[in-house]
Amino acid sequence: MNYYEIWCDLKDSTKDLDFCENLDRYLGMLKAQGKIEGHSIKRRKLGFGPPELGEFNITILAKDMAQLETAFQVAATRGPAIEPFHKAVYSMVKNLRFGLSRDFPDPNRAR
DSSP states (O other), rough: EEEEEEEEEEESGGGGGHHHHHHHHHHHHHTTTSSSSSSEEEEOOOOOOTSSSOEEEEEESSHHHHHHHHHHHHHHHTTTTTTHHHHHTTTTTTEEEEEEOOOSOOOTTTO
8 A cells, every 4th residue: 555645734723614615525535436545634632743844744655656647647637627626735735745655565675
C-alpha cells in the first residue's frame, strides 16, 4: 500500500467539521470511482507534534503508484465533475506539506 500524506492547517479553525465533511465527499468520490483505496483524517491532539507540520493529517491510500497517478490525473482536469469537490477542500487550507510512503518491506524489495 502507498500512503500519500498531507499535513495542513485550516484558514478558519471554526470550520473544522465543514472541512472534514468536504474532504470526505471529495475523497469518497475518488474511492467510489476506484481512483483511491481509501483515506483517513487525523487531527493533532493537545498540540503534540512538530510545529512545521499542520494541525491536520490526511492519509490517502493507493494500492500502487499507477492508481495514485490516475487520481492525480482526475483532479488535474479541474473539470466540472471534480472541481467543486476540490475547491471545497483546498479553499479551506493553508501551510500544506506533502509526503509519500509505502508499507515496508514490500514485494518490490528484493533481498
